[in-house]
Amino acid sequence: GTTVSFAASANSERSFIMVKPDGVHRGLVGDVIKRFEQRGYKLVGIKVLVPSRELASKHYAEHDGKPFFPKLVDFLSSGAVVACVFEGKDVVKTGRTMIGATNPLASAPGTLRADFAVDMGRNIIHGSDSVESAMREIALWFNADELATYATATQAWVYE
Numbered sequence: 001g002t003t004v005s006f007a008a009s010a011n012s013e014r015s016f017i018m019v020k021p022d023g024v025h026r027g028l029v030g031d032v033i034k035r036f037e038q039r040g041y042k043l044v045g046i047k048v049l050v051p052s053r054e055l056a057s058k059h060y061a062e063h064d065g066k067p068f069f070p071k072l073v074d075f076l077s078s079g080a081v082v083a084c085v086f087e088g089k090d091v092v093k094t095g096r097t098m099i100g101a102t103n104p105l106a107s108a109p110g111t112l113r114a115d116f117a118v119d120m121g122r123n124i125i126h127g128s129d130s131v132e133s134a135m136r137e138i139a140l141w142f143n144a145d146e147l148a149t150y151a152t153a154t155q156a157w158v159y160e
């Protein structure tokens with residue numbers, strides 16, 4: 001049969017995408033995952049957990065010392081989150097575009113935060129801000145054996 005070649009390296013960038021407790025409480029897990037799936041990104045890791053304060057602090061370590069840091073850690077560890085890893089071409093930067101600005105009131109219409117959120121402290125979703133951050137966050141939230149390596153049947157219809 002026909003073999004369709006696939007540029008594994010270019011199309012296998014990964015981003016850490018997380019539905020935060022507000023998004024889980026509000027039943028928005030499916031909506032978030034739907035956007036990434038329908039764009040063509042591949043889900044390679046997913047789990048639901050209530051993060052410890054330690055994990056939440058490590059995740060947001062770059063904000064340690066800022067006035068909003070204690071509230072941010074309290075909030076992230078206050079309930080269940082859905083931690084995901086999505087894979088695909090330019091997924092980190094494109095994921096950030098799909099998520100929208102940190103302040104939902106400044107997020108462009110059609111972005112997740114503009115469509116589902118109002119307040120900065122309740123902006124429903126996290127996405128890695130660089131490939132380096134993504135690697136750090138994926139290693140923080142997932143063990144290597146929790147990430148799946150597989151080819152989708154549709155990849156030749158997503159990538160030329």
Ligand code: GDP
Nearest residue numbers: 063068072101102120121122123125126127129
């Ligand atoms: P993100 O990468 O767009 O999520 O934004 P940041 O990395 O700058 O901040 C992490 C999270 O902290 C944001 O998603 C907000 O929920 C929260 N946050 C950031 N800045 C502020 C702030 O000035 N005030 C409050 N209350 N929360 C903030």
Ligand code: MG
Nearest residue numbers: 126127128129
């Ligand atoms: Mg950030």
